[in-house]
Every structure is written in C-alpha cells, then in structure tokens.
Amino acid sequence: MRPQKTQGFSRIASDVGERLSVEGLLARFSTPDACVRGTVFSGLELSDASADGTSFEQVVFRGCTLDNVCLANCTFTDVLFSGCRMTRCDMGRSWLNRCDFRSCSAPGLSFLRGRLTGVSIEDSQMSYCDLSEATVNRLIARETGLAEVSLSATKLRHVTLDQCDLTRMTVLRTSLAGIDLSSCDISGLRVSDTFRELRGTVVSSEQAAQLAGLLGVQVKQDE
Template sequence: MSEILEAIAQSDGDVRGREFVGEDLSGEDLGHVEFEDCTFDSCVLASAHLERPSFERCTLTGCDLGNVQGNTGFWRDTRVFECRLVGADLHKSVLVRTRFTECNLSYVGLAESKLERVSFSGCDLREASLSQLRLRSRLVLEGCDLMRAELFQTRLAGVDLTSCNIAGVRMSDTFRELRDATVGIDQLPDLAGLLGVKLR
C-alpha cells in the first residue's frame, strides 16, 4: 500500500504533517481527505478522485494532478510549484492565499470558485475554465498564458494583465469582465480581434 493511502487509512482521512515523495495514485478513489502541513514531491495523482479535498498549508512540487477530480475543494496557504494540472476539475472550490508557480493548468476547471489572495505566476492557463469566479481580493496573474481561456462573468477589475497572453480569451459580448483591468498597448491587437475590428 502506498504511503498516502496508508496515511489516509490510519488517520481516517485527516492527514497531518507528512511528507510524500514519488507516490503514484493514478486513478485511485481517495474519498474525502484533508491534508494539513503536508509536502508532496513528484507525486502522481492523475485522474484520481478526491471528494471535497482540503489542502491547508501544504506544498506540492513537481506533481502530476492531470484530470484529477477534486471539485468543491478547499485550498488555503498552499504553494504549488511546477505541477501539472491539465484538465483538473476543481470547480466550485475555495482557494485562499494559495500560489501557483510555473504550473501547467491548461483546460483546468475552476469555474464558480471563490478566490482570495490567489496568484498565478508563469502558468499555462490556455483554455482554462475561469468563468464566474468570485474574487474576494485582487487576483494576481503574472506572465501567464490565457489564450482562449473562458472568463465569462469574472470581474477582473484591478487585475494587471500586461504580462499575460490574452489572445482569444472568451468573455461576454459586452466585455465587461475587462472593465478596470490593466492591459498593455501591445495587447490592443488581441483586444481588437475580440471586437472584430482591425488596427492600422
């Protein structure tokens, strides 16, 4: 039995202060589990199913969570470095003071989630579902690729997008999502493309 599964079984799903390295739980059904003060290094949870997972004060480095089913989860004070979350289903989750750095989050599902003091730095968010996000404080997006990301009904007021690729982002017809967001002059062609006009 893997160390993670053993820890879950021994703690009745409340795992604290553990370090996991190189664990492979691809496709496993972990049920409801809460991780607190845990470290995950090079672990694979691809296509795993977690029922309302909780990650509090955890660190994930070089892990693969591709296509993981972890919706309605709770992430607080957690750091995620160089992880793969392609196609992960995290919709309707709550993320507080959580930071994603150099992660592949393309096609990730975060729709209808609540975010408070969350940052994405150097992340691939292409075609990510970021619709109807409820932002309790300013979202930080630094050097992220948002190509064709869905942003329907997500108010980006105060968000600095100047370092991001926003080509083809999908929004409402009125583009109200971008109201009071900051964009760069070099991004005007991308915005003009959304409006269907040409710049000369």
Template sequence: MDRPKINEDYLESASFFDIFNEEDYFLTTKRIEGEFVEQQIIRHPIIEQTIFEHVTFSECDFDKLELTDVIFKGCDLSNCLLTEASLYRVEFHNCKMIGVNFDKSYFNNVVFDNCLLDLANINQANLKESNFKASSLKDVSFNDNKLKQVVFDDCDLNKMTILNTKLKGIDFSSCRFETIDIEEFGIKGLKVNADQATFLARYFLGIKVSY
C-alpha cells in the same frame, strides 16, 4: 500573501495511502515522495502541513478536498477531479495539472508557480489572494468566478475562456495570448498591455489599429 506554515523538521516520511488508516481520511505533518496514486476516489479528504514531492495522482477523484498549509513540488495531478475543494495557504511548484477540475472551489493564499494548467476547469470558484506565476493556462475554462487580489504574472492565457467574471483590478499586462474568449461586461478595470488592448479593440469593436 501568507506562506504555508510548515516546520519541515517535524515532518514524518509517509505514504499517501496512510490516509486510509483514519476514518475521516486525514493526513497531517507528512512528507510524501515519489509515489504513484491511481484512480483513487475519496470524498472529503483532509490534508494539513504536508509536502508532496514528485507524486503522481492519476485520474483521482477527491471531492470536497481540504488542504491547509500544503506544498506540491514536481507533482502530476492531471485529470484529477478536485471539485468543491478548499485550499488555504497551498503552493504548487513545477506541477503538471492538465485538465484538473477545480470547479466550485475556494482558494485563499494559493500559488501556482511554473505549472502546466492547460485545459483545466476553474469555474464557479472563489479566489482570494492567489497567484498564477509563469504558468500555462491555455484553453482553461475560467467562468463565473469571484476574484479578490488575484495575480497573473508571466502566464500563457491563450484561448482561455473568461465569462461572467469581473476582472477589475486584475493585471494581464505581463501575460501572453493570441486570442481569448472574454466578455465586455468583465473587462472594466482590467489592466492590459498595448498588444492586448489592440486585440480587445478588434474583438469588441472591430477596430483596426495601425502603427
């Protein structure tokens, strides 16, 4: 995977609200820390080579958001509408993202590391070379997606819904779930551990496995 291309020595301390200084809602080479951004509606904001640290975005609507070479650290994006977003070389570390909506988005080299994504919507999305690491994706809606080189590592997938999405080449074996809503159509080529295989056997075939 490609990491965000950011030279921190050249970042300027700034406010997210500086984005309104540009007619096309553009931010670049900024470091933004400790802000509270509430109920902002911006169509097609563009942010490049920027680091956000401990910034809270509360119920914001950033339709068609474009992020390139951006890092979020300890941020809260819960219940934000980020539909039709384009994310390229973007990392989220220790972020709270409950109920975030990424429907119809494009991810390329995106990392979610130790993030809380419960109840998120990631539907009709295209995900390429993206990683979910040590993150919670409970009750996530993950339908009608196209996946290429996507990694799930040590994640909680309980009650996740994955419909009309081919999982060939995906590895769930290091992840956890008690139940998951998934289609037989999609699991061909999916790698699972023994407990997960037992659940899927019961789910699709009604097979009872004894030990």
C-alpha cells in the same frame, strides 16, 4: 528581466518528514472525515483512488504522480505540491488554504465550486484548468501555462498573473477588474457579447489592439 520568485503561502513545519506509508494513506481515504497531517510523500504513485472529504494539513507532495485521483470535497491547509504530475484529478468543491504548486503538471485540474484562499502556482502547466463557480481570494500565478482555463461565474479578489499563458481563456460572468494581464498571453480570449468581464482590466497597448478586434475595431498602425 526574470520575474520575481513567489514566496508562497504554505507554512510547513521544519520537522515534517515521511511518516505515512501509501497503505496508511489509502486507509485514511476509506475513513470518514479522515485527516492526513504532518507528513511528506516523495515519489508517491497513486491512481484510481478517492480521498473525497479528507483533510490535509502540513503535507508535502514531492515528485508524486496522481492519476485519476478524486480530491473533491477535501480541505488542504499548508500543503505544498512540488514537481508533481496530476492527470484526470478533481479538486472540485475543495478548500485550498495556504497552498502552493511548484513545477507541477496538472492539465485539466478541476477546482469547480472550490474555495481558494492564499494559493500560489509557479512554473507549472495547468491548461484546461476549471475554476468555474469558485471563490478565489489571494491567488498568485507566475510563469504558468493556463491555456483554455475556464472562469465562469468565478469570484476573484487579489489575483496576480505574471507571465502566464492565458491563450483561449474563457471568462463569463466573471469580473477581471483590477487584474493586470499586461505580461500574459491573452490571444483568443473568450468573453460574453457585452464584454463586461473586461471592465477595469489592466492590459498592454498591444493587448488593447487585440481586444479591439473583439469589438470589430481595426487599429491603424503608425507609418
């Protein structure tokens, strides 16, 4: 049975259209405390640009390619990324409030020291994603590749992970209590020597056997 589709958090007005050109967008980036509001970008190709400190409100990025774009220290409110490719991009120290990622490829995307409140990720590839020292409240990720994701000193609340690839995920000084990982691939999970990060985590019986290996325990199979 396929997992349910995520409704998403972003609230995009029905009258949002393509109102800002690439030139206009770059001009906003060069303006202190700039705001990009109420526009759709379709097929945008942007590289080696910095939007450091820009606010995005009611914005849709559809089929866009962002390469080496700095989106650090930005604020994203009611923003949708759909079918986008983001490489070497940085969202560190940014606030994402009611944002959705749909069918995106964003390997290595950094949310370092960021704040995520109401973020959904579906059918996307975000391997090597860095959520270290971030504050996360209401995150839903479904059918998404998060291999080698880094959770170091991350604060997690109300997190749903459904059929995600979490292989070789690194979790340090981060509590996974109450998070259901039973439908995810957690092969090669990395935690601290005390294993305290795993207390209260929900796993399947098969995963429990895998985790027992971290403790040096061998689980005997029924004959």
